[in-house]
Amino acid sequence: MFFAALFQTLVGQVVTVELKNDLCIRGTLLSVDPYLNVRLADVVVTEPEAFPALLALRHSCTVRGSCVRYVHLPPDQVDVQLLQDATRQVASAVKAARVRPVGE
Amino acid sequence: MSQALSEDLDQRVLVCLRDGRLFLGYLRSYDQYSNLVLEDAVERVVVRNEAFADVPCGLRVIRGENVVLFGRVADESGELRMRHRLRQVSEEEIRRMQEAAAADQAAVRRRDKLEWPVFDDGAF
Numbered sequence A: 001m002f003f004a005a006l007f008q009t010l011v012g013q014v015v016t017v018e019l020k021n022d023l024c025i026r027g028t029l030l031s032v033d034p035y036l037n038v039r040l041a042d043v044v045v046t047e048p049e050a051f052p053a054l055l056a057l058r059h060s061c062t063v064r065g066s067c068v069r070y071v072h073l074p075p076d077q078v079d080v081q082l083l084q085d086a087t088r089q090v091a092s093a094v095k096a097a098r099v100r101p102v103g104e
Numbered sequence B: 001m002s003q004a005l006s007e008d009l010d011q012r013v014l015v016c017l018r019d020g021r022l023f024l025g026y027l028r029s030y031d032q033y034s035n036l037v038l039e040d041a042v043e044r045v046v047v048r049n050e051a052f053a054d055v056p057c058g059l060r061v062i063r064g065e066n067v068v069l070f071g072r073v074a075d076e077s078g079e080l081r082m083r084h085r086l087r088q089v090s091e092e093e094i095r096r097m098q099e100a101a102a103a104d105q106a107a108v109r110r111r112d113k114l115e116w117p118v119f120d121d122g123a124f
Helices: A002-009 A052-056 A080-097 B003-008 B077-085 B091-114
Strands: A014-019 A024-032 A038-045 A061-063 A068-072 B012-017 B022-030 B036-047 B051-062 B067-072
Touching: A002 A024, A002 A080, A014 A038, A024 A061, A052 B012, A052 B036, A052 B077, B003 B067, B012 B036, B022 B051, B036 B091, B051 B091
Parallel strands: none
Antiparallel strands: A014 A024, A014 A068, A024 A038, A038 A061, A061 B067, B012 B022, B012 B067, B022 B036, B036 B051
16 A cells, blocks of 8 residues: 555656566556555657557556566655654554464 | 546547457447457457557447447547558458468577577487
8 A cells, every 4th residue: 555655745746667578667656546546637658669559648548557577667756764664653553452372 | 447448438449458449439338347348340450560450340249348448539640640651452462461471480480490509309
């Protein structure tokens, strides 16, 4: 869930999405949903030679989250500290709430 | 999926599938699994960065797991940019080119296989 929230904060930034079929798409992040489906505007395919048919795409496109390998983010826009703190908070909350199994 | 996806409804969209196939059609329906319904669909067969053909295939329901990406196609500018690189040919022509490309690939594979070092059984 953190990651969907993280991507939410990056809406409007230019990101590069690398897919599992080695296709790289650069575009402005329009929206992200909990499946990490990504919607991009002003898409540019970095290797049009390999995927010439994708030049027919108009400005926006939707990438299915399950096909994404990497999302290249602008490093200065990511609050890593906040992400780590939030993760640790939830982890400790889970630990505190854990019920000891019977027999221990 | 995202709210903005509804903008693509009833538009001509290009769908890229996991096996590399491309479909174009009017997006009539979708759901949260990205199952898609395309009306007046065509399969766009592209061979080796040189030619393409649109093969009509009527109404298509695409199961979401096969979808890689989809988006609206530009009416003119994008189409022109694509035609700049690919020329449109007939269905028969593209099938011939597909077969030729497949044969070339098979030849390359065979050659690669032959270039593997052959070890003498006695060495192991």
